[in-house]
Amino acid sequence: MEKPTISPKDLARQLRQPQGEDGLRIGQAMNKSNAAIYDMVLDFLGLKPRDRVLEIGFGNGHFIPALFQKQAGIQYTGLDISDIMVEEARKENSARVADGSVQLHLGKTEEMTFAAGAFTKVFAANVLYFWDKPDVALSAIHQVLEKGGELILAIRSAESMRQLPFSEHGFTLYDVEAAEALLEKNSFAVAEVITAVEDVKTPQGGGSTVQLENICLRGIKI
Known part of the structure; x- marks a missing residue:
């Protein structure tokens, strides 16, 4: 991948909220850099027919078709800032937008206005770092999940994220224990946690190769 001519601070800003031509390029780069963690999420979701799924932070939508390949009979809603x-x-x-199986919305997690209990599952991959008020975001997610519904959070461990210079700019990093505590504090029972280490690769922004640890947590609304 060609190294983007962008500072770590600007890269961090674009990863949080892609804008302009740089944002389009970063979106394309994320399709490659997030492939392994999305594969992990797709298996972990355990999609079932008639699941009503909300994804927070879907980017350019590159991975949406993969959900329907896993389970064709879902209803997908996406929210991105x-x-x-x-x-x-x-x-x-x-x-899929035309046939109504996919609905895409612009907005913030903390301010979403979907109906209470609208979704059976909510998931977010590489998004938790950017929630400035995670308690508010998780309260909003709790509201839109049905009773017993599942929240899947996928992140990279704090230790491995510190290898990436852009993570110093506006990222809140979590290890497994901190992420579990956050979910439990906000009325989710942590039912399962899995981890996996990616292959060594060159990160966005260039620099030394890194090996990232991915974490998926399953929280059940209580």
């Missing part, structure tokens, strides 16, 4: 990512995702998934 980047207007250009919403636009790109609508283009990439235009047929």
